[in-house]
Amino acid sequence: MSTADQLVREIYNWIEQWEQCAEKLKKLARELESLREKCNASECVSSSLTVIGAGCVVAAGVTVLTGGAGAPFLFGLGGVYGGISTGISVVTMITEHLLSSDTMKEAEKRVEKCNKIKIKIQKLFDQLRNERRRERYFADPDDLDRDVLNEILRALARLRGLHFSINQRSSQEQMDTLGGVLSSVGLKADGRLLGRVLATGAGLLVKKVFKSGMRRVLKGGIMVVGGGFVFGFELAEATDKWKDMIQKNHVTQASQSLKDTADELLQITEALKEDLDNINRLFTRRAR
Structure with a gap:
C-alpha cells in the first residue's frame, strides 16, 4: 500500500473515531438523565448503587440496602444515600458515574486514538512529500505541493476503484475541498500553495457547517482557528465542566x-464525509 493510500485510510479512520466518540457522549448523557429521573422519582435501583457500591437508608431508618435491593426513598436531588457509617449524596453518585462510567472510558479511548491518528496523518503527509521530492525535481515549490495533493486525490480515487490521471486544472475544486479536510486534521503547511489550499478549504468547510445550522462552535470545545475548524476538543477539560455543573445540581444542564x-x-x-463523497462524485463523473 502506498503512503498516499495509507494517509487516505487514516483520514477516514480519524473521522470514524470522532463519530464513535460523539455516540459515547450521547450515551453518557442518557445515563446521567436516567440517574436523575430515578432520583427525582425517589428510586434507588441496584444499577445505580453498583456505580458507587454504597447502601441506602430507607426513610429515616438505618436499614442498609445493597446490590439487588428494592427502591428506598430519596430526599430530593441533594438527598443522601446513608450507609451505617457513610453518607453519599445523589450529586456525588452522579458525579462518580460521570467519572468512572465505562461509557466515559470508551469516549476517552476514542479521543486518545484520534490524537494518535492525527499525528500519524502528519507523518504520512511529510513522508509522501519527501517521496515525491526524491522521485522528481520541482523547480517551483508550488509544483511539489500540487503534486502531493494530486497524489492524495489519486489515492481517494483508487479507494473507489477508479484509476486514471488527474488533470491539475480540472481538479482545483477537488483540491480545495481536500484542503478543508486536511485543515480539520490540523495538517501543518510548509509550501505557499498548500497554505492557500488549506485556507481556502477551511473557509469552505466553515461556511458549509454554519449553513447546515450549527451555531454552537466553541461551546462544545470545537474551535475555529484561522478561518477553519480545528478539533481542539479536550475531553478532560470538558469533563471538569460537566462535573462542575453536576455538583451545582445542574444535571440536566450537564447532560x-x-x-x-x-x-x-x-x-x-458529516460535513467532512460529504466533502470526501463530493470529491469522489467528480471522479465518477469524469470516469464515465
Whole structure:
C-alpha cells in the first residue's frame, strides 16, 4: 500500500473515531438523565448503587440496602444515600458515574486514538512529500505541493476503484475541498500553495457547517482557528465542566452540554464525509 493510500485510510479512520466518540457522549448523557429521573422519582435501583457500591437508608431508618435491593426513598436531588457509617449524596453518585462510567472510558479511548491518528496523518503527509521530492525535481515549490495533493486525490480515487490521471486544472475544486479536510486534521503547511489550499478549504468547510445550522462552535470545545475548524476538543477539560455543573445540581444542564458537544462533532464529521463523497462524485463523473 502506498503512503498516499495509507494517509487516505487514516483520514477516514480519524473521522470514524470522532463519530464513535460523539455516540459515547450521547450515551453518557442518557445515563446521567436516567440517574436523575430515578432520583427525582425517589428510586434507588441496584444499577445505580453498583456505580458507587454504597447502601441506602430507607426513610429515616438505618436499614442498609445493597446490590439487588428494592427502591428506598430519596430526599430530593441533594438527598443522601446513608450507609451505617457513610453518607453519599445523589450529586456525588452522579458525579462518580460521570467519572468512572465505562461509557466515559470508551469516549476517552476514542479521543486518545484520534490524537494518535492525527499525528500519524502528519507523518504520512511529510513522508509522501519527501517521496515525491526524491522521485522528481520541482523547480517551483508550488509544483511539489500540487503534486502531493494530486497524489492524495489519486489515492481517494483508487479507494473507489477508479484509476486514471488527474488533470491539475480540472481538479482545483477537488483540491480545495481536500484542503478543508486536511485543515480539520490540523495538517501543518510548509509550501505557499498548500497554505492557500488549506485556507481556502477551511473557509469552505466553515461556511458549509454554519449553513447546515450549527451555531454552537466553541461551546462544545470545537474551535475555529484561522478561518477553519480545528478539533481542539479536550475531553478532560470538558469533563471538569460537566462535573462542575453536576455538583451545582445542574444535571440536566450537564447532560444537555454532553449532547451539544456530540451534535457538534457529528455535524462536522458529516460535513467532512460529504466533502470526501463530493470529491469522489467528480471522479465518477469524469470516469464515465
